[in-house]
Amino acid sequence: MVHPEDQLAGRVLGGYRIDEVLSTSPMGKVYKAFQLSVERYVALKFLATALLDNSEVREAFVAGAKAAASLNHRNIVRVHDVCREEGYLFYSMEYVGGGSFRDRIGVKALPASAWPGVLWGANSGLLHAQQKGVFHPQLVPEHFLFSETGEVKILNLGLAASMEPVRRKLGVRFHDWVFYSPPEEAENSRGRRQGEVFTAGCTLYHVMAGEPPFAGTTVEQVTARKLSRDPMGLQQRAGLASAEVSEIVERMIERDRGLRYSDFSELNEEVSTHCEPSSESAYSGRKILGLALSALVLAAAAWLFFRAGAVEEQPQGGIARPSSASEKDGASPASSSGKAAEPVQQPVREPESAVAPVSPPVSKPAKTARAPEMVDKPGGKEAAPVAPPDKSGLEFSEVVKRGDDWRVFLGRISPPAGWDQPGFEDSGWDSKPSGFGYSSSESELATVETRLDDMPTEGYLSVFIRKSFQIEDPAAVSKFRLKLLIDDGFVAYLNGVEVARHNIKAGTPAFDKPADYIENPEGDLRSYDLRKHLPLLHPGSNVIAIQGHNQSLKSTDFILTPTLEVLTTRIRLSPVELADLQMELSLKAEEQVGGYLKLRDYRRALDSVSDLEFRFKGYQELEKWEKKVLDGIESDLEVTLLRAENLLELGEFEKTRELVKDFNSRTPRKYRKRIQPLLDAATIGEGLAQGAVEMVARAEVAVLVAIEKGNFDAGVKVLEGIPDVPGKSLKAGIDRARMALETSRWAWEKILLGLRKYRGKRELLLPVEPAGEDGVVPALWLQSYKKPDGVEVPLVFQRKSGELYKCDLVDLPLPALLAFLRAGVARNEPGEVDKVIELYGDEAGVVGVAFLLLCRKGPKSALENLAAVAEKERGGLEEEVSYLGKRLLESSATQASVFVTIVGQEEDGTAAQKEAVDWQAFLESIEDLVRRHRTLSYYKEFREELEGLYTLAAVNVLKDSGIRGVVAGRVKERNLAKKKGVIQLSYDFSSQDQLADFSLMEGAARIEDGHLVLSGECRLLHGNPFRDAIEVKLVAVGYTPTTPNINIALWTREGEVVTSKFKPEPDPAEEPDPEIEEGLDVLPVDYLAFCLGYDTGSSFREIGSDRDLPISPAFVITSGARGERIPVISRGASGAKFAYTYWAEAVGNRIGGRQNVTLSLGPKAFSWTTNSLRLQRLAQRKKTRLLPWLSKATPFGSVTLFTNGNENYYDYLVVEAELDPGWLELERKRKIAADFTALEAGG
Secondary structure (H helix, E strand, O other), rough: OHHHHHHHOEEEEEEEEEEEEEEEEEEEEEEEEEEOOOEEEEEEEEHHHHOOOHHHHHHHHHHHHHHHHHOOOOOOOOOOEEEEEEOOOEEEEEOOOOOOOOHHOOOOOOHHHHHHHHHHHHHHHHHHHHOOOOOOOOOOOHHHHEEEOOOOOOOOOOOOHHHHHHHHHHOOOOOOHHHOOOOHHHHHHOOOOOHHHHHHHHHHHHHHOOOOOOOOOOOHHHHHHHHOOOOOOHHHHHHHOOOHHHHHHHHHHOOOOOOOOOHHHHHHHHHHHHHHOOOOOOOOOOOOOOOOOOOOOOOOOHHHHHHHHHHOOOOOOOOOOOOHHHHHOOOOOOOOOOOOOOOOOOOOOOOOOOOOOOOOOOOOOOOOOOOOOEEEEOEEEEEEEEEOOOEEEEEEEEEEEOOEEEEEEEEOOOOOOOOOOOOOOOOEEEEEEEEEEEEOOOHHOOOOOEEEOOOHHHHOOOEEEEEEEEEOHHEEEEEEEEEEEEEOOOEEEEEEEEEEEEEOOOOOEEEOOOOOOOOEEEEEEEEEEEEHHHOOOOOEEEEEEEEEEOOOOOOOOOEEEEEEEEEEEHHHHHHHHHHHHHHHHHHHHHHHHHHHOOOOOOHHHHHHHHHHHHHHHOOOOOHHHHHHHHHHHHHHHHHHHHHHHOOOHHHHHHHHHHHHHHHHOOOOOOHHHHHHHHHHHHHHHHHHHHHHHHHHHHHHHHHHHHHHHHHHHHHHHHHHHOOOOHHHHHHHHHHHHHHHHHHHHHHHHHHHHHHHHHHOOOOOEOOOOOOOOOOOOOEEEEEEEEEOOOEOOOOEEOOOOOEEEEEEEOOOOOOHHHHHHHHHHHHHHHOOOOHHHHHHHHOOOHHHHHHHHHHOOOHHHHHHOOOOOHHHHHHHHHHHHHHHHHHHHHHHHHHHHHHHHHHOOOOOOHHHHHHOOOHHEEEOOOOHHHHOOOOOHHHHHHHHHHHHHHHHHHHHHEEEEHHHOOOOOOOEEEEEOOOOEEEEEEEOOOOOOOOOOOEEEEEEEEEEOEEEEEEEEEOOOOOOOOOEEEEEEEEEEEOOOOOOOEEEEEEOOOOOOOOOOOOOOOOOOOOOOOOHHHHOOOOOEEEEEEEEEEOOEEEEEEEEOOOEOOOEEEEEEEEOOOOOOOOOEEEEEOOOOEEEEOOOEEEOOOOOEEEEEEEOOOOOOEEEEOOEEEEEEEEHHHHHOOOHHOOOEEEEEEEEOOOOOOOEEEEEEEEEEOOOOOOOHHHHHHHHHHHEEEEEHOO
């Protein structure tokens, strides 16, 4: 249908010369025009003539224009005048030529530096509208514009709200509104300010991040994500994003309305604080129009291959590439700059706005007019006249809808015979709503009503469904269609006759047959025209039966969601009814086909044409829409080919693939043959380019190694040996390496020259050492230095006090090195031009020294030193240092991996050669790599590889040292009673390193003056190293005389705490334990404790005795359970508190002075002495079955020393025991992992 307002271009109306169409929608059009009276460009918004007869629509249009005219703000598009001329209704408004937010999305990312200004401008305009009481229910990207100076302008304020009821009544909406609508829209709160804030926030997020905050491929998927998950933060999507802007926008799109800004006034409080724009940060609309493409190598062979393929594949009458813009037919209007923008890389929609759209000015290929249908006539054939649309009404209906109940039979066994026939008795089958299936995809699950999650677990591949439906008069059915969402295959039957199948080969498939794999890149929503099967329909009841098959029991999804649609002829329509039907078709075509065209989704646009053809039989307007879609495909194909040519020439092979993938996703499959040569060219070109990239990368590393070794001439030879490379990024790599070599060589020479000026000059002081506690940086003078020996230059400085300070030259801080460099530069001859300074500027010194530090001390040191230099002197040097640092680490890690591979190959080298590998040196080199790079952002890319190399080296270093490699104590291997595996560990506590063998469980432990000072509890070694038999010798030289608490626990396990001092006392109201009160032997024996002068603050009571020992330090043998502490404390019937033991005896005055304790326990022997006192004899007199009781403990674990809170001093500890065979390997792994973690943390 052609509307009168389509023909306005070139006319003068109401004092406006109408130039060109800017945008189109079902509600009307927007034109660019020139106002003759005041000589300015404006935009004219026309109401669609089809809506002019509706007074409600006219009033809403005028009211919206007046509301917009009442707003006078720099960030709002101004409305000038409302006009009625020659039957048209339109208003004039400010023309904005910088493009809309929609035009920016996919063309060029909005730089993070522009975000504050964009956010400030948007909020400023919306705050003004709020203060005037004006809403905007559609704050989508089309309604935010950029002026030519970069200011944000908001479109349709006032009009959007007044026309909203009209839009809803007509069913007109933005095709992707779901990306911006607030989650509470279902509550009919769209007009609320919080909803406005949310929609504006989604649009701002989209233009800043390049993707909507809640992305998805279906409405259901987007809605589900909006209701269930928060979007990715802006700073995660764009690393340079402003934290303040990110936080503001993320709060605007909070799903929880309680956390979201209530309106734009509240939003303004933060925006005005963080986003006040300045002239320097104002974003330029012109700047955003260009695409800055980084250059790579020109793949000549690949390009020739593509050109040859493109010529072969171009069909006759194909795309004719115009030589100039003036020759292009149907080019889209350009932006106000007069230059065509790059094609949009992701779906965009024509904005309903006063902005000139950014679109590629490509020619539309000539299309051969469709020949009229030929009919037989006497004497030959002649063209049949085009028939007018049928004046009868066509009624569309879904006779079977999604969610309707079907009879269902799960394919665990074969279904009964005749299950697909109309007369089959299906009352025994379950009745379930469609669709059917299961999936790991949220969008697919949204179509499922009956879940079949047990298909994989129950082992059935098929499901059989059938349903009856009514057709009153089959003769009145004009069209008949089956639509299914299917994954993977099906066969459908109508009244017992097969009518459709998919992914099932010929024949009737058995219940246990899987679906066949047939590639279906265009999706699983399938449509089948059943008109040829109309004779199968019966008046009244009919049956549709479907068997669905999964491809595999391992499949992650199965979907079967069928619908049946019919189009039936009803009464003939009057001209008014026919006009209404035509209007309905026009609006639906504009919304559905036009909507997909604006998104450049041509495949779905063609599906929509087919869908409308089914509903609106015989209307020629659909042919026009189909032609638009096909023309759009050809135009898009030409643009894709042009852009791919440019990308291939620039070596952007991955971007070429993405471009082709995007085109294929939006077009029918038949077009792929014409674009396949692009993918072939990208593959070949990438291989050629990779060789050049690797060559440059190796050269960069070789130059850096030459700088590190001080062999600058070798670096020069490397650069001289590189052939000329065409790619910009490759040339940049060579230039970077050349700059590093030339500036570092120059800086090194000048520094050495400057040393002469400072040597022996007491008055020339340098900041060499870090600042002291008072904040003062000590100044030293250079006493002497030695001539360079390779890269090492030892220096001797002297403090004012006369003390000497020695270091290497490159260990000096950057200011000192720069002082020497400036002194060297000062020695130039008068008038001499320093070529390095001339080439690289005054910052050459900082640059050269930074590269020296990078190569000889690592990027961490270089960056730390650069931080002390003024920013203007650093420039972008940090990025260069970081980049080259990454190159160095990548090369070093690769070389280390290659070395490990060679060493690990059994066929290479003899065993003697392998043993000669210096794994200690290799380990130290990996440690040095970690120290140099651990704080850099790129380190995480190599961490796993470095950890693996470190682990391998550490294992080889430790494997020959046995237990000595994992413990700090002195080790002796023993062979007691011919039993192998017995070791002796001894500790004299002469070094702090020995403390690493003890795990502090509670309290405190330290080594002081050759003593282990313990107040609490510590356990020897990690894990559970000992088994079977053990002997402990402990020398205590300091303890509290009244309560010595020289206590030893045996067979404790990893993480087990035994100390009772820190255990809460029992509840006084706790009932006494009846078993304990009866004196039964109930003490657990998971671990054992032997105590000298033990004091718990309670009386002791032995198991089996009801007599309490007095409160005093005692000799005690007791035990405990896993996870429990000793002693077992209870209260007797009298309420007295006591601690249960196996044996206890008061110490009296038998402990004093130095205590030499020996404790030995094995399966057949027990000994416990302190000095000359044999404690085992005292215990065995009273407890004759002491050894059998001790033997109940599982002899597996380690030794724990505990003092019950007192501070004890130990001089010596010796533990002799059988080592568990598996412990050593576990301890090596634990130690290596712990050491690597400590290394990364700064060790």
